[in-house]
Amino acid sequence: MTQLATATKRAGKYLTFVLAGEDYGLEILKVREIMGILDITTVPHTPDYVKGVVNIRGKVIPIVDLRLKFGIPETEYTEQTCIIVVYVGQVEVGIIVDRVSEVMDIKEEDIEDSPEFGDGVDTHTILGMSKAGGKVTILLDISKVLGNGEVTSLEADCL
Amino acid sequence: MTRDKLEGFSAQLLAVDPKDKQAITELRSSMEQVRRELKDASSCVENTLDLALRALQAVIDDDTDDAAYTIDSVIMAVAITAKYAEVDDDEASSIRELQKVIGELQSLLHPDAIEKTPKDQTPEVDVPQASTTIESTTTPVATSASAPDITSSDVATKNSATATESEASADEESDNLWLLSKDTDVELLGEFIEESLDRIVQGESSLLELESNSDDASQIAEIFRAFHTIKGTAGFLDLNAIQQLSHLAENLLDRAREGEIQVVGGYADLSLRSCDMLREMISGLSGAQPGTKLKKPANYDLLITHLTDPEAAGFGATTTESAIASKSEVRSEENTKDNGTVEGGASDEESEPKQNASNPDGESSIRVSTGRLDSLINMAGELVIAHSMVAQDDLVIDGQNPRLTKNVGHCGKIIRELQDLAMALRMVPLKGTFRKMQRLVRDLGRKANKSVRFITEGDETEIDRNMVEAINDPLVHMIRNALDHGLENFEEREKSGKDPIGTVKLRAYHSAGNVVIELHDDGRGLNREKIVAKAIERGVIESGRELTDREAFGLIFAAGLSTAEKVTNISGRGVGMDVVRSSIEKLNGRVEVNSQMGHGTTITLRLPLTMAISDSMLLGVGKERFLLPVPFISQTFRPEPGSISTVKGSGTVVSLRGQFLPLFRLHDLFNIANAQTDPHQGLVVLIEAEGRTCALLVDGIFGQQQVVIKSLGPMFGQVSGVSGGAILGDGRIGLILDALGLINLATNRSSDPLIEPARSTEIESETSV
Numbered sequence: 001m002t003q004l005a006t007a008t009k010r011a012g013k014y015l016t017f018v019l020a021g022e023d024y025g026l027e028i029l030k031v032r033e034i035m036g037i038l039d040i041t042t043v044p045h046t047p048d049y050v051k052g053v054v055n056i057r058g059k060v061i062p063i064v065d066l067r068l069k070f071g072i073p074e075t076e077y078t079e080q081t082c083i084i085v086v087y088v089g090q091v092e093v094g095i096i097v098d099r100v101s102e103v104m105d106i107k108e109e110d111i112e113d114s115p116e117f118g119d120g121v122d123t124h125t126i127l128g129m130s131k132a133g134g135k136v137t138i139l140l141d142i143s144k145v146l147g148n149g150e151v152t153s154l155e156a157d158c159l
Numbered sequence: 160m161t162r163d164k165l166e167g168f169s170a171q172l173l174a175v176d177p178k179d180k181q182a183i184t185e186l187r188s189s190m191e192q193v194r195r196e197l198k199d200a201s202s203c204v205e206n207t208l209d210l211a212l213r214a215l216q217a218v219i220d221d222d223t224d225d226a227a228y229t230i231d232s233v234i235m236a237v238a239i240t241a242k243y244a245e246v247d248d249d250e251a252s253s254i255r256e257l258q259k260v261i262g263e264l265q266s267l268l269h270p271d272a273i274e275k276t277p278k279d280q281t282p283e284v285d286v287p288q289a290s291t292t293i294e295s296t297t298t299p300v301a302t303s304a305s306a307p308d309i310t311s312s313d314v315a316t317k318n319s320a321t322a323t324e325s326e327a328s329a330d331e332e333s334d335n336l337w338l339l340s341k342d343t344d345v346e347l348l349g350e351f352i353e354e355s356l357d358r359i360v361q362g363e364s365s366l367l368e369l370e371s372n373s374d375d376a377s378q379i380a381e382i383f384r385a386f387h388t389i390k391g392t393a394g395f396l397d398l399n400a401i402q403q404l405s406h407l408a409e410n411l412l413d414r415a416r417e418g419e420i421q422v423v424g425g426y427a428d429l430s431l432r433s434c435d436m437l438r439e440m441i442s443g444l445s446g447a448q449p450g451t452k453l454k455k456p457a458n459y460d461l462l463i464t465h466l467t468d469p470e471a472a473g474f475g476a477t478t479t480e481s482a483i484a485s486k487s488e489v490r491s492e493e494n495t496k497d498n499g500t501v502e503g504g505a506s507d508e509e510s511e512p513k514q515n516a517s518n519p520d521g522e523s524s525i526r527v528s529t530g531r532l533d534s535l536i537n538m539a540g541e542l543v544i545a546h547s548m549v550a551q552d553d554l555v556i557d558g559q560n561p562r563l564t565k566n567v568g569h570c571g572k573i574i575r576e577l578q579d580l581a582m583a584l585r586m587v588p589l590k591g592t593f594r595k596m597q598r599l600v601r602d603l604g605r606k607a608n609k610s611v612r613f614i615t616e617g618d619e620t621e622i623d624r625n626m627v628e629a630i631n632d633p634l635v636h637m638i639r640n641a642l643d644h645g646l647e648n649f650e651e652r653e654k655s656g657k658d659p660i661g662t663v664k665l666r667a668y669h670s671a672g673n674v675v676i677e678l679h680d681d682g683r684g685l686n687r688e689k690i691v692a693k694a695i696e697r698g699v700i701e702s703g704r705e706l707t708d709r710e711a712f713g714l715i716f717a718a719g720l721s722t723a724e725k726v727t728n729i730s731g732r733g734v735g736m737d738v739v740r741s742s743i744e745k746l747n748g749r750v751e752v753n754s755q756m757g758h759g760t761t762i763t764l765r766l767p768l769t770m771a772i773s774d775s776m777l778l779g780v781g782k783e784r785f786l787l788p789v790p791f792i793s794q795t796f797r798p799e800p801g802s803i804s805t806v807k808g809s810g811t812v813v814s815l816r817g818q819f820l821p822l823f824r825l826h827d828l829f830n831i832a833n834a835q836t837d838p839h840q841g842l843v844v845l846i847e848a849e850g851r852t853c854a855l856l857v858d859g860i861f862g863q864q865q866v867v868i869k870s871l872g873p874m875f876g877q878v879s880g881v882s883g884g885a886i887l888g889d890g891r892i893g894l895i896l897d898a899l900g901l902i903n904l905a906t907n908r909s910s911d912p913l914i915e916p917a918r919s920t921e922i923e924s925e926t927s928v
Contacts, residue, residue, distance in 0.1 A: 045829075045879055053872075053884055053892055055890055058540070058544040058545060059869070060871055062874045091874070
């Protein structure tokens, strides 16, 4: 019963993108905009996955390289590389992905819980796995992805 | 139509003189005309207007306790009625509000329930009258037939309850709780809070003026009005405890108005205490839910007792802590200067203190939510950035299209003006802060038993709203120091031939893009030798070091330093001045101290006009561009050949005018590639924060510009050395450097102490690095 209940909450529209050959999905409501890769100003003394900041229409937005956040080696940016600006609480953050695919409407019956891989792998950042469209899409909880204490301090410091 | 007419009456009543019977009679006849012509109005509305007309008649017949107050109530009643004049009868909210108004007017036409017991006949006489008026009206809508019943019975209960109400509510209100009626209109309450707090501030200022000039009738009237209006509205909103307090305070002022007493000494104390307590109670209302019980502040009952019979409690014009303290004068002289305020510029003439105090804000103004204001200011800032991106585009610059270039330039002019206006919106005058200080000086003076004259100058000088709170504590501390340690007491001053009344002067003005605030006291001044000795004792500096006056006095900002022989609970512990300096520097400002022993001390605060904009130098390191706020830059120079040396182990030093300064390379601290590593080819920038200096090597300086500070966002919580970002003209982001953070960053990575010149015994000199 609880599985069904949680599955219903996860159904909806997702923006799918590709990262290192894998398909991922983000809740569309959390996406603010998508743009091509821009010049990034590095900020010293930040973790390696924090690439820096960019200027989007007069706003300073921090940029995270999702590959590095996931521990995947980074790669050269191509013309398909995109920045997806997402909302994490009240704050906007940009994530770098290899390629943006499409917006998919995923129904509850297509969503499964992610299998337990054991202690080694941290799966709380994954909302579930979708088999819609004939391929496996990993649905991410973006606030948890960009989290580990960062989100809580994000909210606390926010005006 | 009816609504407009009624609103017009309300406005006219506002302007009328309570003693001008003829004007009132004329107004009343016009109102009566409108009342007679009323069609399709609810019975509540008709009832209210009837009562209003009766009230006006009472004023004309001199049959009221307080004509002005009655007229005020009529004004409110008519205004509210205007709101509902064209609204359906069964709107519950209209019934509620009008009910209140009706109750208020009725209580006016009969003696005040709180003051005296109502006459027996009048409540009963009116109840049937009220209900007959309502029941006899035929209303078109069927459902509203029930409404009049509710109204009449409610009015009846309210009416007959006026006598018992105060007792009933007294039951519900136990010793230290009072009830916020559940009928309270939250919106009206909010307005009441805002306006009353304003009035209290004005009243307090007038009280302080009165202490030195106790015959000033206009000031007395000002305070009286403040208490009076608060009493009225509090009564309207059923805020019994507040009404009671303001009523008693008003009585005291009334006695002053009649010339029976003077508002000095004990009476002044009582009045000021009333202001404080009212302020506390009214602020406590904000956010309170109707229907809940609120706590009375401690000493509420005591104050009520004192106010009810001051003489019995021992209060009088001369009862004070000491005879000397009663000589305390608090006076403010204000020079108005034209400083280009948004409201169209203050007048250039010299205005007298009295005039200022009684009518400080002559211009009209409106209230705007700060959220909206901030959004507007942000948008204006983004517009400037977007424009400069267009203006710097090659297409515009290369001159191929002169018309385009001209138009873009024209846009730029307009946008810059818009930006200036938006920035000005953030500014508020320092008046409020200075007023708070006025009160502080008075209270401290009495406590410390010193006579003080407090002068303010330039309180219309404006500062960024976001900075007002931040400078409050530093100013308080500085004033405490001045009063506690700076000013000598009465006897000492007399003995040394000084004016026995000490002077503390707070002055503010704009200068070169900064707001300057000076605090001057003519006390005993700073003892330079003592300070230096203490500093050496504490190990802050080493002995034998040559110090300029500025540096010597600047030592008072070092933590833990205090030459006070005794610590009072006001100051003396030595933890204040360093906090003052760091608070000011956090705002990108500077503090400076100057003093003359025996004559006094002056502390000068220099603050940027606004926190949103930083006047910075653009530094280049490699490909990156950084901004360093100008207030923190001591100087920049290209090192002379031979002035660079390495200290054994780590670190480089550069010598400047005989002093050795540790040199840090920015590209090193920030890991930037392709930067200039040879100090002789680069530029050295000397930065200073919290008394510490540090020399930085950069590639070069690429100009100085004002940039809008953008926060990097919470993700970059504590990046050492960087405090924010700004968008440069070409769209790139330049990181804004944090001087103190950089100094810390640099020193944590080296073994050399900062303030002292390098003390190492082995120095290798190099001609090139």
